[in-house]
Amino acid sequence: MHSFDLSFKKNSCMDIQNTQSQMRKGVLEFCILSIIQQGEVYPSDIVDKMKGANLHILEGTLYPLLTRLKNAGYLTYRWVESNSGPPRKYFLMTEAGLQFYSKLQRTWKELADAVETLTSQDGKENLPDENTQQ
Amino acid sequence: MKKVININFQGRVIPIEESAYEILKRYIESLRQFFANEEGRDEITNDIESRIGELFGEQLKKGVPCITDADVESIIASIGRPEDFEADEAEYQGAKAKATAEQTFTPGGGSQGHTHVRTERFFRDENNKLIGGVCAGLANYFGIDKLVVRILFILFTLGFGFGVIAYLILWVAIPSTASEKIGAYRKRLFRNPENKLIGGVCAGLASYFGVHVWVPRILFIIPFLSFVTNWHHWGAFNFPNFINLSFSPGAVIIYIILWLILPEAVTTSDRLEMKGEKVDLNSIKNTIQKDMEGFGERAKVFGKEVGEVAAQVGSEIGQRGKQVGSEAAGVARKSGSTIGNAIGIIVKIFVYFILGVVTISIVGALFGVGIAATGLLPLKSYFIADGWQNALAWGTYIFFIWVPVIGLITWIIRKIARSKSNGSALRFAFIAMWILGWVCFIGLLASVSNDFSYHNSPNENAIGISNPGVQKLQVKYVKNDRYYFNSSFLHLEPFATLDEDTAFVRNIHLRLLKSDNDSFHVKMLKIAYGASKQQAQQRAENINFNVNQKDSTLLFDRGIPITKRDLFRNQSVYVTVYVPVGKKIIVNNGIGWANDVHLNFGGDMDDWYWRNDNEGYDWDDNVEYIMTNEGLKPAHNSDVNDEDNNDSLSKPEEPAQPAEPKAVDSSRYHYQPTNDTEENDAKKTEVSITPVRTIKKAVKITDITSALFERLSL
Numbered sequence: 001m002h003s004f005d006l007s008f009k010k011n012s013c014m015d016i017q018n019t020q021s022q023m024r025k026g027v028l029e030f031c032i033l034s035i036i037q038q039g040e041v042y043p044s045d046i047v048d049k050m051k052g053a054n055l056h057i058l059e060g061t062l063y064p065l066l067t068r069l070k071n072a073g074y075l076t077y078r079w080v081e082s083n084s085g086p087p088r089k090y091f092l093m094t095e096a097g098l099q100f101y102s103k104l105q106r107t108w109k110e111l112a113d114a115v116e117t118l119t120s121q122d123g124k125e126n127l128p129d130e131n132t133q134q
Numbered sequence: 135m136k137k138v139i140n141i142n143f144q145g146r147v148i149p150i151e152e153s154a155y156e157i158l159k160r161y162i163e164s165l166r167q168f169f170a171n172e173e174g175r176d177e178i179t180n181d182i183e184s185r186i187g188e189l190f191g192e193q194l195k196k197g198v199p200c201i202t203d204a205d206v207e208s209i210i211a212s213i214g215r216p217e218d219f220e221a222d223e224a225e226y227q228g229a230k231a232k233a234t235a236e237q238t239f240t241p242g243g244g245s246q247g248h249t250h251v252r253t254e255r256f257f258r259d260e261n262n263k264l265i266g267g268v269c270a271g272l273a274n275y276f277g278i279d280k281l282v283v284r285i286l287f288i289l290f291t292l293g294f295g296f297g298v299i300a301y302l303i304l305w306v307a308i309p310s311t312a313s314e315k316i317g318a319y320r321k322r323l324f325r326n327p328e329n330k331l332i333g334g335v336c337a338g339l340a341s342y343f344g345v346h347v348w349v350p351r352i353l354f355i356i357p358f359l360s361f362v363t364n365w366h367h368w369g370a371f372n373f374p375n376f377i378n379l380s381f382s383p384g385a386v387i388i389y390i391i392l393w394l395i396l397p398e399a400v401t402t403s404d405r406l407e408m409k410g411e412k413v414d415l416n417s418i419k420n421t422i423q424k425d426m427e428g429f430g431e432r433a434k435v436f437g438k439e440v441g442e443v444a445a446q447v448g449s450e451i452g453q454r455g456k457q458v459g460s461e462a463a464g465v466a467r468k469s470g471s472t473i474g475n476a477i478g479i480i481v482k483i484f485v486y487f488i489l490g491v492v493t494i495s496i497v498g499a500l501f502g503v504g505i506a507a508t509g510l511l512p513l514k515s516y517f518i519a520d521g522w523q524n525a526l527a528w529g530t531y532i533f534f535i536w537v538p539v540i541g542l543i544t545w546i547i548r549k550i551a552r553s554k555s556n557g558s559a560l561r562f563a564f565i566a567m568w569i570l571g572w573v574c575f576i577g578l579l580a581s582v583s584n585d586f587s588y589h590n591s592p593n594e595n596a597i598g599i600s601n602p603g604v605q606k607l608q609v610k611y612v613k614n615d616r617y618y619f620n621s622s623f624l625h626l627e628p629f630a631t632l633d634e635d636t637a638f639v640r641n642i643h644l645r646l647l648k649s650d651n652d653s654f655h656v657k658m659l660k661i662a663y664g665a666s667k668q669q670a671q672q673r674a675e676n677i678n679f680n681v682n683q684k685d686s687t688l689l690f691d692r693g694i695p696i697t698k699r700d701l702f703r704n705q706s707v708y709v710t711v712y713v714p715v716g717k718k719i720i721v722n723n724g725i726g727w728a729n730d731v732h733l734n735f736g737g738d739m740d741d742w743y744w745r746n747d748n749e750g751y752d753w754d755d756n757v758e759y760i761m762t763n764e765g766l767k768p769a770h771n772s773d774v775n776d777e778d779n780n781d782s783l784s785k786p787e788e789p790a791q792p793a794e795p796k797a798v799d800s801s802r803y804h805y806q807p808t809n810d811t812e813e814n815d816a817k818k819t820e821v822s823i824t825p826v827r828t829i830k831k832a833v834k835i836t837d838i839t840s841a842l843f844e845r846l847s848l
Contacts (some may be wrong), residue, residue: 043181043185059182059185063185064172064174085145088184
């Protein structure tokens with residue numbers, strides 16, 4: 001009953017790459033929502049914008065994410081005629097999406113502050129701590 | 135030079151190189167598979183497709199005549215391959231799997247695309263494991279406490295020893311939760327159809343462990359060979375030895391079970407999983423190319439078959455899923471409140487417990503029958519003639535007895551594991567095998583009963599005894615002068631002993647009659663059965679049963695030797711001792727009461743007059759009798775009363791000596807002159823009376839099985 005499991009990874013243990021991608025993944029949704037919140041966009045524009053901010057995302061990851069957000073009622077889309085080829089799907093925020101986004105924004109602020117506080121403390125207190133232990 | 139084709143792709147006409155089209159097709163297929171569990175999978179793949187179409191359009195706008203391999207590759211690189219965005223997905227799906235009653239896509243493929251099944255598959259629980267997480271996994275699967283499962287498993291193991299094998303199989307065959315949730319790189323055990331000899335089990339194991347295919351094959355074959363050549367060593371003699379079991383016929387059983395529960399590596403991704411290669415497009419492509427070389431034309435037929443099977447499995451699973459779904463919904467509704475929930479859980483535990491007990495006892499009973507049959511195997515060659523009869527016996531043993539055992543165990547495992555493979559074919563195979571078993575069984579019965587059609591014409595012969603004038607004759611079995619193997623585990627009561635190539639049957643009947651002169655006479659009648667009169671005659675003549683007089687003792691052989699050549703065909707011996715008036719006789723325990731083994735196939739057996747003869751006098755073991763003109767009378771005065779008083783009366787007389795041992799050392803009884811005094815005799819009587827009368831009954835062949843069961847139940 002399980003589908004073809006194509007997800008293989010040679011190791012599941014912690015490495016720097018894994019941790020980095022985990023950190024990035026957490027904020028991905030938030031970033032995408034913030035881009036869409038600015039006005040309706042075409043998915044590849046999102047990729048470009050994020051690339052501009054040095055945050056890489058594959059379109060193959062973006063599409064399912066958008067679909068999920070859309071199915072959750074946070075996004076909706078509009079068909080926009082294109083001058084070359086068939087119409088394109090533009091995504092825009094719904095009312096629920098806006099609320100969701102503002103909640104995320106608040107969480108992000110708190111998180112960023114917390115991380116900021118902790119990491120700056122970390123820098124200050126780490127050295128003397130180690131010294132006393134020795 | 136490359137062939138360019140035009141495709142209609144997302145509303146655009148795209149000229150594309152054929153090879154590039156192949157890449158594109160495979161890529162989209164891999165996306166479809168990847169998103170197969172996704173709710174909006176069609177939408178996602180559609181969106182990606184249209185994006186690809188758009189990128190194609192841009193490319194063509196640049197003035198290139200067609201889309202090349204390189205174009206497709208670069209587009210794929212920008213969108214990403216499934217393995218590139220697997221990490222996000224694995225995590226997402228892991229979370230999803232946790233949410234209960236999640237509906238996922240069935241493996242029925244496109245044909246059954248909209249059949250949704252509640253899938254909580256059976257996984258080994260990596261987080262709560264004790265050994266391999268099998269029990270914890272079972273507990274998760276059934277939603278009961280893992281302690282309950284563990285206790286059941288331990289009981290199962292202690293009771294039948296089979297729990298260990300089942301555990302090991304489940305351990306190997308069932309994927310762990312870790313591999314599912316983290317999406318870890320894993321291999322799976324499949325049967326390998328490419329390299330198969332019988333069922334592809336060995337080939338699959340070889341692929342899994344990365345060894346040459348002959349390694350598992352030899353591991354399976356060696357114990358099997360030793361099983362065949364030494365079958366009698368494990369049957370009766372070392373049976374409780376679990377290791378012995380698991381390494382000899384166990385290899386066969388394990389093979390059969392693995393054959394049944396392991397899926398065959400059908401699809402390309404199955405085969406890659408089997409070998410543990412990373413599944414990406416390149417490796418899929420490589421394998422496909424390899425396949426094409428190998429299979430060529432057969433691919434079409436193969437594909438069609440796969441499709442049919444998939445459709446069939448899909449629909450079956452769909453139905454089952456619906457059932458399970460409605461049940462689950464019912465339970466969910468019932469357990470709305472917390473109290474209802476608690477009651478639901480208790481009821482669930484109770485029901486599963488009952489079900490478990492019932493299932494275990496059924497399997498146990500079947501297993502018991504199988505083991506009993508196995509225990510009887512050492513006796514087989516004394517009953518079964520070579521050739522057809524032997525083949526039928528083996529057919530009965532395997533197909534009639536063991537097939538339902540294995541079938542039921544397999545069924546249970548498949549139920550637990552929710553096996554995907556085609557169950558109806560399996561069911562059919564089992565039923566067919568069992569029918570074959572019935573045929574063998576009936577054939578065997580017919581064939582053997584035919585061998586019991588006739589008995590020889592009874593012909594009583596006088597046995598010369600060396601000293602017919604003794605005052606008193608004692609009848610006993612000859613002392614065991616050889617070492618007979620007597621398994622403590624399997625003691626076949628009616629078969630006195632089982633030798634290397636001879637079984638001894640105590641079908642010895644003793645009659646005491648009045649002699650018409652003043653000396654003892656002994657006559658013997660040998661009876662045997664056969665498919666024809668001559669055969670029976672021959673067999674009766676082959677009975678080598680000796681009755682010898684030694685001093686005042688009449689020694690009977692331990693039993694009628696049955697060789698593998700002669701076979702057991704109800705050989706029996708009727709010994710008549712004619713006692714002269716005024717002389718005494720004492721019969722040691724057990725003789726002549728015929729620990730009778732005989733097979734009755736409804737022939738003329740029951741008409742055999744010796745069996746119900748009224749001619750002989752009644753007597754008890756170890757009681758001295760004197761022959762009078764009126765018949766046989768107890769020699770001792772106190773024994774004159776009816777035999778029920780015998781024990782109570784004789785007890786006070788019992789001397790302080792220890793009870794008479796069964797196998798009496800004949801040296802204790804020295805030669806007694808014929809003019810032995812009464813006094814001496816009386817003393818001897820006291821000695822030879824044993825306080826306990828052994829209870830005897832005629833033992834039929836069916837009792838052997840029940841005796842075995844009694845022993846097994848210990």
